Amino acid sequence: MKRVLFVEDEAAFAVGAIDRLQAEGYQVEWAQTGMSGYERALAKRFDLIVLDVMLPGKSGFDICRDLRRDGVNTPVLMLTARGEVVDRVVGLKLGADDYVQKNCEPVELMARIEALLRRSSGSLVTAAKCAQLGDVHIDLRKHQVTRAGEPLTLSPIEFRLLEYFVERRGALVTREELLENVWGVHGDTLSRTVDVHVAGLRKKIEADSRYPRFLLTVKGVGYKLAI
Numbered sequence: 001m002k003r004v005l006f007v008e009d010e011a012a013f014a015v016g017a018i019d020r021l022q023a024e025g026y027q028v029e030w031a032q033t034g035m036s037g038y039e040r041a042l043a044k045r046f047d048l049i050v051l052d053v054m055l056p057g058k059s060g061f062d063i064c065r066d067l068r069r070d071g072v073n074t075p076v077l078m079l080t081a082r083g084e085v086v087d088r089v090v091g092l093k094l095g096a097d098d099y100v101q102k103n104c105e106p107v108e109l110m111a112r113i114e115a116l117l118r119r120s121s122g123s124l125v126t127a128a129k130c131a132q133l134g135d136v137h138i139d140l141r142k143h144q145v146t147r148a149g150e151p152l153t154l155s156p157i158e159f160r161l162l163e164y165f166v167e168r169r170g171a172l173v174t175r176e177e178l179l180e181n182v183w184g185v186h187g188d189t190l191s192r193t194v195d196v197h198v199a200g201l202r203k204k205i206e207a208d209s210r211y212p213r214f215l216l217t218v219k220g221v222g223y224k225l226a227i
């Protein structure tokens with residue numbers, strides 16, 4: 001099921017649009033302020049963020065820019081109000097993927113959302129199954145990790161963890177998300193477990209695990225494989 005974060009303070013519009021999305025089978029979370037939208041987008045993985053430009057506290061533009069800066073590369077569809085003069089170029093530069101006017105036909109809104117989701121799932125499918133981290137070569141298809149041509153031995157959990165990072169290279173990965181998808185548990189009570197295994201993985205794939213070059217910590221949130 002596709003997960004959509006809907007960031008909009010205008011309840012009448014949001015409720016109608018969310019109803020339609022849910023009827024189409026999307027799982028939707030609604031954030032009513034810019035700040036809560038930003039925080040949720042950081043804490044959890046969504047397939048798409050629908051982001052209103054005019055929001056109390058933090059504007060849609062600011063949220064988009066900050067999310068991209070923080071390594072969140074979820075597609076963003078910006079909503080503009082009727083008559084709102086928006087500099088599309090500025091928005092696209094800040095990392096938005098598309099725009100739609102709020103007064104458009106509901107069917108157009110749905111079509112834009114579906115188009116963005118198709119684009120992003122396409123890029124996941126074609127995500128490379130190999131990665132090079134310094135002298136470490138990872139081939140997910142062959143289930144092989146080598147360092148300077150010599151095989152590296154990873155525990156099954158370390159391999160799954162590495163695989164998860166490689167498939168989401170460049171993106172912020174939260175501890176909560178790792179627990180859910182690598183360990184298959186919910187909640188963050190075991191987040192120390194994640195840190196221990198990431199530390200173990202760093203010892204194997206980084207030249208100096210005290211100063212990681214690839215598997216980076218995103219303070220207070222999680223990790224990011226920077227390649």
Ligand code: CA
Nearest residue numbers: 009010052054
């Ligand atoms: Ca608004």
